[in-house]
Amino acid sequence: MCVEQPSIDELNLLHAGVCQALGDPKRLLILYALNERPRHVSQLAADLDMPQPTASRHLQILRERHLVLAQRDGAAVVYHLAEPRVIEVLDTMRQILRDSLARQTGVVNA
Amino acid sequence: MCVEQPSIDELNLLHAGVCQALGDPKRLLILYALNERPRHVSQLAADLDMPQPTASRHLQILRERHLVLAQRDGAAVVYHLAEPRVIEVLDTMRQILRDSLARQTGVVNA
DNA sequence: CCTATGTATTCATCTATCCGAATACATGAG
DNA sequence: CTCATGTATTCGGATAGATGAATACATAGG
Secondary structure, eight states: OOOOOOOOOHHHHHHHHHHHHHOSSSHHHHHHHHHHHHHEEEEEEHHHHHOOHHHHHHHHHHHHSSSSSEEEEETEEEEEEEEEHHHOOOOOOOOHHHHHHHHHHHHHGG | OOOOOHHHHHHHHHHHHHHHHSSSSSHHHHHHHHHHOHHHHHHHHHHHOOOHHHHHHHHHHHTTTEEEEEEEEETTTEEEEEEEHHHHHHHHHHHHHHHHHHHHHHGGGG
């Protein structure tokens, strides 16, 4: 109780922040990779062919936005999705995008 | 036919571009406003209390990402959502966000 | 053509983001 | 404690994004 609730504007700001976190190609790859299975940072970096610090920084951003969760595993850290629904949302967006592209090119011979 | 199809990476890039377009508070307000009803640029600017050039620039970005469509109405231009599904997606994201916040604060007395 | 209204664009500036490289920090083993 | 491994952070520079102010452009009316 007595918890400060975010105002409409604050919620809108947080909302934008989450969307912004999704607005990077590498972070999308990370989210889809973690959807397949949780992974160590180094494993993720190797799988996605990016330097470890790069993966770590992107994971930090995703963590701040509550899109992924970290869990210690000895000296390593396992990251996993915080919300499976996010993948559904991303899939929907991607489908909308594909439809949009199809509509564009489709107009040519419509 | 013979239309160049985007590769996986290109699609991922476009996907990120669309998400990035959603990652701005004012653009979220614009999308939600246009979901209520299509509007002229000036009307939108007035309703959302932002300068007309600001609204116009944001609309340009949303147009480039195929999130809104423009339609001339005399000297004015009516903007409307290109995809109602985008609002569903945004609503889902917002709900996920609310759940996440509730989980955070809820842990206090869990 | 000239004017009025509405929209888009340019410019300069400021801020934020992204990255590679280097380095600091944390954990577990010996 | 020391070392090895794995992760996070800092620094510097390059790039992109957002904004106010000014202005160009487009359309309709007279």
